[in-house]
Amino acid sequence: MADAAAPSTGPARPHARTLRRDARLEQLALFGLASPALILLLAVLALPVGWLFYLSFIGNDGGFSLQHYERMVDSKSYARIFRTTFEVSLITTGLCILLGYPLAYLLSQLPKRMAALCLLAVLLPFWTSLLVRTYAWLVLLQRRGLINEWGMSLGLWSEPLALVHNLSGTLIGMVHIMLPFMILPLYGSMRAIPADLLNASANLGARPSETFRHVFLPLSMPGLFAGSLLVFVLCLGFYVTPAVLGGGKVIMVSMRIATDIELFVNWGAASALGVVLLVLTLGLLYGASRFLSLDRVLGGGSR
């Protein structure tokens, strides 16, 4: 037995070693291929974020200080601003799901050419300046704007509605701007669902609603997660739309960062706000990843 085993393990060991060496070399080669991207990320992402982190601990006198964080704890307004920021982002994401999912579903069921045409309509806002779209909403929604004028001349309401310079105006503008970011990933993942699976489900006796719930919905989840994540994270840092449509009442973190840079003599106060927003966002994503597989959220393993 021992004699029989020895010759078989003898040549196997060097073989395994070679395999391992090859694997290492391949890893190294892959790493080499990825290195330009890694170096770029380090230069444009890791270093500035690190610098931001460092600046946030520099006090007005130039030494190490926690004053910027202490200010955030002491002043109630910062907590309220972070709450507003997350609230607006969450509601915007929710509304985008409600509006975007049915639309993406419709698009995915259309013939390819029709769908392409409709997608064009979805993408059109992408090609218009953000500022122009935001100001267009201002023109539509204000007290003597088109919507109020028409609504009142049709007798639908008698007093002008407060549609803008508040939370509702901000949400309308943000949902409009964010919707493509929700629809595109959704549409992608819905298109990728094989029709055979739906046919099979129907063949096995499932009603359309059951097919949707048990087959289509779960398979479209990666797109939904990816879209929601995109919209939510983009909303967190939004500046222009809440600044123009919020009427100064919807104050988000980005706006406070701008105020702090103007007001305080160094970048530390603004950096600290950026750091806190980053940490809160990462914490939230980590929390979400414990319930959902992050791999799925990021669009992997769709089938």
Add this chain to the structure above:
Amino acid sequence: MKKHSPLLAAALAAGLTAAGPAQAEDSLTIASWGGSYQEAQSKALFQPASAAMGVTVKELTYGGMSDVRLQVQTGAVSFDIVASGSGSAARAGAEGLLEPLDYSMIDVSDFYDGLAQEFCVGGDVFSTVYAWNTDTYGDEGPQSWADFWDVEKFPGKRAYRAKVAGALEPALMADGVPPEQVYEVLASEGGIERAIDKIRELKPHIAVWWSSGAQHAQLMKDGEVDMTTGWNGRFDNAAKDGAQVAYSYNQALFDMDCFAIPKGAPNKDLAMRFLAEISKPEYQANLPNYITYGPTNRAAYDLGKISDEVARMLPSHPDNVALQLPIDTEWYIQFEAEASAAYQDMLTE
């Protein structure tokens, strides 16, 4: 008006250094805020003075004192002269970002009081006023800050500034503090809180918190609000465009825009001489032809360049000056950060 990209500005600055002192001595880089405001400055002040002195003036637009801070901190100062608000110039001066001005060269003997400061010499005079929609209130609009606060007598939506500068003084006057005691009260214990409490009282009627001059002019033009605070020149422009808007100088805040020289400016001495030139009445008298902001030099009114009709509209007309409260930059240097924090707290409530 010339407008250059920052890259071009850097290239120009580099070119200046390379060209040597002889050529640099004859050229100045001036940064202002662009738009119709800078166009007025350029036509009334920069171009005539540049022709008279034989100096080449390069005009840029910039984003305010944070740009100057960046240049001074990195030791790459390219601006010789910057236009600024009085408060931010005073703070920047206290921070060490600006050169002190040499008033043995700049003749300010005919300037209004307070318009020639250590680091910044007045370039034009404007006023923070209350303006109202003449469709809503007719010509019998509010005549004091107390009226602005009186929502029974003057029902309607208000707009107010989203920043603390020029926001607390009206509140105190509405609360019954005489104009001459406003800064005394603001500097005393609880003074800032008193003003902010008064704004809290009006808050339910404030539909918009404005953050730029273009915005408050547009709000009046669109009839989005019935009453707002704001800068007088913007309302005149809006009225020219057909807006139903009027304003009053009674209890308004008399303020100025000014010119400063960044610390380490490449052509500091020439810049000082240029400021001396544009502070002369003959240039200051050109200003109202291009924008309804007033000259800082009283003698400008004696040259006959400004018609009486135009002069009466300007914030620096003696009759109008008497009605207004001058902004106290000393108070802003000392208290703005504290007041702003409290103001932002109130805004997020």
